[in-house]
Amino acid sequence: MADPTDRGRPSTLVLRDSCLPDIRDDDPFDDVVCKLSAYFVQAVRAPLSFEQLRTIPHSRSLDPLIDHLTNEVMHQALLAALLALKGHFAVLETDDDREVNEARGYACEIVAWRFVMGLREGEKIDHLLYELPPASLPPPEQEPEEPEEPDEEIGEGPTNLEASQASTERSELLSNDQFMSSSLRFGTNHTAATETIVAENRVFATTFERLNALEIAAVSEAKKFLSQRVIQKVINDIWKGEIVFWETLNVSSMKQAKKYNRRRTDPYCRLRVPRYLKVFEVLFFAAFLVLYYAVLVLRDYHQITAPEVLLYIFIAGFAYDEFGEYLDAGQAFYATDFWTLWDIGIVAIGTAFLVSRIVGLLKDSDAIIDTSFDILSLEALFLIPRSCSLLSLNSYFGTLIPCLKEMTKDFLKFLSLVIILYLGFLTTFTLLARDQFTLREMSWVLVKVFFGSSYLGFDVAQKISPLLGPPLMLIFVCMTNILLITSLISLLSNSLTKVGMPVAC
Structure with missing residues (x-):
């Protein structure tokens, strides 16, 4: 297949309607990504900036897709798929010095942004804050059985016709057109729809499970998309508590993003509002610092003091909260937080202090106890900057x-x-x-x-x-x-x- 970025070919291509991705409401997430990827690979063929893709000559290649998605597709994971593709093309760009995949990533952001612009207020919340369900991994591959030798009397013919048909059915989403069959691998030019590729697609989907479109945008560093006013309004509403995810605090409540309703929402659910959580976080770190300095100033070698007990409780509570955030956010989104390293450092040094302190008291060793307090003094390297994290607002x-x-x-x-x-x-x-x-x-x-x-x-x-x-x-x-x-x-x-x-x- 010819290189799509050859000089003799146009930088963008207006594809016919038959090339538009056929996305059904019940399609799994990885299939949606496959279909969208195929379109972007063919539509964007040259290194273009975000601003260039928004101009009329180049935006014509994206307009049919935007109209098709806005008017005919209501898949809840559509935005998540577009933003996941942005991150995927960004990864491919590290091995591509032509910046074509970077342009395809920008195209994903433009399509996602203009798709949101065409939604009503409630639909924006539903699409932007829809959490991807856990992706089901395919069963482990089994070794294929040896095909039987063809009977010479019958004559030569294909002996694996059924396998070929199964492969064709598996790649149905790309078989309607030669263009659609050229990019099952996200953003590449592989044409073979094998079970190995399908398995890789499933693994790709698991990377973003339990994340919504906004979180995927943060993981994929879709800065252009996140900077748009319509997206910033949703983010600000979440920060202020105008959009909530919980209406009650009982164990049977389900997490679902919706507009805040004072009459239906449990007042205690306001404790989950990010703005209020930040206030509690500041108070927590202020108390943490007071206990930290109190323990170092007292520096009792022979017994555990009351401030030291409270410090252990604060460290344990902080570690538990951090573990809960990791489980709730997932590894990909948790790692995007700038303060993650500081939080892990606080927990690690606090744990090391606790262990060395107990060992020193059990062995009645002043040297070990002195070392434990030296370890605790390292906590300031992480605790003080973390306490000032409010400045990041x-x-x-x-x-x-x-x-x-x-x-x-x-x-x-x-x-x-x-x-x-x-x-x-x-x-x-x-x-x-x-x-x-x-x-x-x-x-x-x-x-x-x-x-x-x-x-x-x-x-x-x-x-x-x-x-x-x-x-x-x-x-x-x-x-x-x-x-x-x-x-x-x-x-x-x-x-x-x-x-x-x-x-x-």
Whole structure:
């Protein structure tokens, strides 16, 4: 099959009505994704920006799909499928330097946004906040039976006709047209509809089970979609409690998003409103900090004090709440929260303090008890920033946090190159100065040179090796203090610009 991004082919293609995905209300989630993916793969053929896809020449390829979905499709998981595809195309983009899959991801966001624009108020809530049910995984593959040898008297013919028919039935959603059969794998050009591909599609669906469209948009980083006013209004209504998920607090109540009704809703359900939960969270961390400082100030080596008991209760309650959030949100959405690492750190250090404290008291060892309090002192590294997480609600700090997150990712990737160069120079200098410096001493010398103490490197260069020491140290200083540091600053600056760039609406 020819490359769809060849220069001689149009950047977008207006497909005929027979190519529109036939999405039925009872289609499973992975089938919906397959059908939509096939359309986007054929409709978007060139690297285009979000703004370009909204212009008239390029939007014509998406208009038939938008009209079809708005007027003829009411599948509850439609929005979730579009936003899941956005994330899938973003993953494919890492292996595609042509940015075509990124354009397809933008197309998914545009279609999802314009589909929401065509819905009534109640329908918007139903589609945006519909939680995907658990996906049923296919049974494990069984080894195919050996086909019987054909009878020579009957003549040659296909011996696996039934298997071929079964494969055709399985790929029915793509068999209506050659275009539809070209992309069963989400966003690729594979044509064989095998059971292995179907199994992979089922696994893909399980990634988003129990998530709604808004949560999937956050996981897929569909920033263009989330920035639209119609979506922001729904998010603000959830934050203020105008949209609720529970009407009662009894065990038989079902989670369902709907408009808040003062007459029908249990007043205690207002405790679940995100705005009120944030207030309780601030009060919780304030009390947590008071107990934390009280335990460190008292520092009783021989018995567990009352503030220490309360601190254990707070740590246990925080760990239980964090585990409940993980079960409720799922791994994919839970990992998107910037403060997840801080929460895990608080629980881990608190648990380590508890264990070491009990061991120290049982063994009556002041050294172990002293170590336990040293471990607890590390809690401040996570607890104090987490206590100030309320600042993330401010627009300024709320923009800095995702920037910091992306800059940290780029820094860790860049750090691997620094470590490789550092180990190379460390090995060379240690072998050259084997009679003058130990491995530990040389390691600290190079670390100090890396962080700006260039004069120290030149002072010991003659001791390392009169012949090779000075030129090698000059190369090391130039590579670290000039080349690597400058490259790192440029990399982090680009990350800040990319993430902090205002979203064009």
